[in-house]
Amino acid sequence: MAKDQKKQPRPKAETPKGFRDYFGADVTERKAMLDRIAGIYHRHGFDPLETSAVETVEALGKFLPDVDRPNAGVFAWQEEAVPGGGTAGDWLALRYDLTAPLARVAAQFRNDLPTPYRRYAMGPVWRNEKPGPGRFRQFYQCDADTVGSASVAADAEICGMLADALEGVGIARGDYLVRINNRKVLNGVLEAADVAQGQADDVLRTIDKFDKVGRDGVLALLTTGRRDDSGAQIDGVGLSNAQAAPVLAFLTSKGSDNAATLDNLAAAVGASEIGAEGVDELRQIAAMLAAMGVAEDRAVIDPSVVRGLGYYTGPVFEAELTFEILDDKGRTRQFGSVAGGGRYDGLVERFTGQKVPATGVSIGVDRLLAALRAKGLAGTQDTGPVVVTVMDRDRMADYQAMAAELRAAGIRAEVYLGNPKNFGNQLKYADKRAAPVAIIQGGDEAERGVVQVKDLVLGARIAAEASLDEWKSQPAQTEVPRADLVAEVRRIIG
Amino acid sequence: MAKDQKKQPRPKAETPKGFRDYFGADVTERKAMLDRIAGIYHRHGFDPLETSAVETVEALGKFLPDVDRPNAGVFAWQEEAVPGGGTAGDWLALRYDLTAPLARVAAQFRNDLPTPYRRYAMGPVWRNEKPGPGRFRQFYQCDADTVGSASVAADAEICGMLADALEGVGIARGDYLVRINNRKVLNGVLEAADVAQGQADDVLRTIDKFDKVGRDGVLALLTTGRRDDSGAQIDGVGLSNAQAAPVLAFLTSKGSDNAATLDNLAAAVGASEIGAEGVDELRQIAAMLAAMGVAEDRAVIDPSVVRGLGYYTGPVFEAELTFEILDDKGRTRQFGSVAGGGRYDGLVERFTGQKVPATGVSIGVDRLLAALRAKGLAGTQDTGPVVVTVMDRDRMADYQAMAAELRAAGIRAEVYLGNPKNFGNQLKYADKRAAPVAIIQGGDEAERGVVQVKDLVLGARIAAEASLDEWKSQPAQTEVPRADLVAEVRRIIG
Incomplete structure (x- = not known):
């Protein structure tokens, strides 16, 4: 080479x-x-599943069959002729999410897995897309799904588990809210509004803009249209005001508590059967959450959750962090959504032809981690190591013995392994390692059976803040008998 | 779709x-x-590094530049024209190990990383090779390396850390051994044997067969050749017996302790300067391990370690598990190697032109895990969940409340979410989930404020072993007040 x-x-x-x-x-x-x-998912009876990063493009199944190269959004390649390996010409790809592999597993192992199958999965996924600030082509996902249960008890359980998970990572009660809606209620509203088949998609798209344009904006867009901020005319869907009324009633039906919201929703869906079914499902979910001890300040029925309503088939949920942070421009804003999910059909159907009901949630790993960092909650007890400096290259074994003693006492420690000639470099290294303590023992100290223990945290504070007098009364470096090394380090970092 | x-x-x-x-x-x-x-690596001052799964083929750098498709052994593909994404035509590939990405990182971030840089990495790697039994195209690696230190203290530290890691996962002292050799000693032996430049590779290849053919086999192969088991004649390297003597002395120089081994090695390398340097390095490593409290029954100088001698440039090490297991054919054999490593140069050199000394170890994740399983040490406290069965579909909230109570008490618990019609299916499900306990509450029990708690572990034992009389004295199912649910479950699984 x-x-x-x-x-x-x-x-x-x-x-x-x-x-x-x-x-x-x-x-x-x-x-x-x-x-x-x-840990939270496990305690709820969910089992881990780790599929391989690579799937057949066929199993991922996101792509049109007539496209020459199935590369839309994924990293894909064709199998080479590896003797005994894959079939040359088959397309493989990196998974783009954790749901597609779950679908494949649920179909492939349907006779072995328990029914229902609760599983969680955490790991990287890959997108062959344009990267941007904070947007990478490999990132983590963290999903929990229940496959094979049509009961809304599964949805309720996932909503309660999501609330537990957020508290589990340190988000305080009151700083988050799981909001729950139902696609069936929306379908009922569309029935009540007598929306024509061809208009339903337009209405859905308009509803998705509720967060942005508000009640009046949605009313305009559902009916005759509106001008946007740039002055451009946006066409309306063409509903009458009477038709638009149930849709608006739906979007603004949030009451002071679940009971009030559910009554408003029941009114909004009118005589629609599917709508009534959806409201009843939400009523059951609300009752089960209450039974689980998940109060309405943690998870609540909220018809203004519209994200993903087009994709899901039943209950949908979204977790929001409600505390404020400063955005890039220094303005305060709510942190916003960190997780979402809902009920979907057809997960396994494309493999087996059988409809298998499923519901699940996906936590935005990077966003939740950013939230923890913003709240000062992400820190692990990850301190730098105690650095044992090297004054005398020939006594490396002595220094190794010190580090080993510290480690045996549970203290993170290492010997400086660079060129020891320049002692200043060793302290610079300790600084770069965020070392709390440096250990120093030259030939003189070795003869006297002592060791210098330098408190680098205190030393830095003294150097930054204190006057000379204070320095004298608080020595950042102490000499202790060699036998007291561990005790002294413990005293400083303890 | x-x-x-x-x-x-x-x-x-x-x-x-x-x-x-x-x-x-x-x-x-x-x-x-x-x-x-x-945890062990961290305590030794090593920091985690997680690189992406994808590297440029250029950075992986294992491939000949004149090959049209750089697919030898890796999964590779060409970048598409993704707007704002990678440069179309560039080759990307899945990493085939964790060392190549470390080399790239050490070069790319050389001004930011501490020197030396201690890092560990754990994660999947991919090989586009022929799969076989227990041999997959995606598997885990677990590496620790120190980059930028020429000191053998770095090697000694890694050997000691490896011994600590094996004990950390549960391998008992005496059930493993870290064996240490040095490429420089071998080079000295080649000098002492006056091996011609063109013969060195042949001698190395022969030495690699020591484990298989033993002392006499190696002697024959170094000199005039031998017949293998099939009767075929294998050519010898053509050394004289006098030339072969230092090589054999090297391979068989293991003494009763490190001191004896080192003396034998010093004799084997004769007047070779590089050989003496190698022996001195091993002597230092032995002294440092002793200082660290790592005795010779844990890590020992052993010149019969020949694996990888051709690849590494200084000390090499291998961890073996010394207990016996039954192989596929029912014969007892030593479990064997679970980790290996050594010192290598040129890690960063191909990027920067500068030689950067490095040393590291890689643990065979699947092999070590298999060893833990063979010794019954792999088990986590992973029990199945308590399954709350559903006798009455309308009282789902009650069942959810029970599961929530159990979870709040730290007990893994779930409500049965399948079709509750057939109660037998619920118990089959609980069995599949390895549930220790099933909770049963029908309308009658609910009215009386009680719940049935079924000990499934005891129940299975009674069904398998006990006579009818014993069954009576040890009921596997008890009725307790609803308020005592958690306490009763705790009593059973505790």
């Missing part, structure tokens, strides 16, 4: 465009958060 | 060839093992 390299220009040491590396606390903080969520 | 699907045959629900899915304990047992190892 070395010979080939010489003929070649040097390769660039670069993360591929749209990908990133995670260092130290990036890794441990995310891991700590996911571990806590996994 | 649904419309397209109807025109298409149904996709196969299949894991791609050579890949697999991990369910439940597969995931939690591996995770528990890696978490313990990460």
